[in-house]
Amino acid sequence: DAKTTQPPSMDCAEGRAANLPCNHSTISGNEYVYWYRQIHSQGPQYIIHGLKNNETNEMASLIITEDRKSSTLILPHATLRDTAVYYCIVRVANRDDKIIFGKGTRLHILP
């Protein structure tokens, strides 16, 4: 699976949009971009994933650049409960499903 690069930490004001970047310049054509988050003392939680089109669900939006070498996770109206570590992962779907987690971005939502 391709490697990803994320900033180690970010701050965002409560109520504002949080934009979390991820670089995956070596992504292959059949690899998806997945985002998870881990709130303190809990297991990671799936947020969203995409291949090349932008995606939106009830939690977030995922913007993937046209060359697919980077993406941005957008939390439209961040709340204090969104404080967590956010992981960006690229992987081939329907393979052995192993996920290798990087260090992620620690997002602090400021009141």
Next chain:
Amino acid sequence: SQTIHQWPATLVQPVGSPLSLECTVEGTSNPNLYWYRQAAGRGLQLLFYSVGIGQISSEVPQNLSASRPQDRQFILSSKKLLLSDSGFYLCACKGRLNNEQFFGPGTRLTVL
């Protein structure tokens, strides 16, 4: 819907003692199952995964072992715990909707 049960939630064990952590899954059949560990202040590390009963793959050399005696049961064990085995242990299975991984609540192990 899928549910993962892990117990115990917290555990304090002396160095050299044995360990058995259990994970059971509901709401799915023949799932791929995974054990991860997260040491304090560090990232998630994949320890083992299993694609079926009795099938275990180890990702890193370590003091731990895993077994899958039933389709929806995954057990993490050690004969003699080390201080470095302390951490947050998470069991996961393949999600049903988005090919994601679905995680359990975890067991926090402290080895003293």
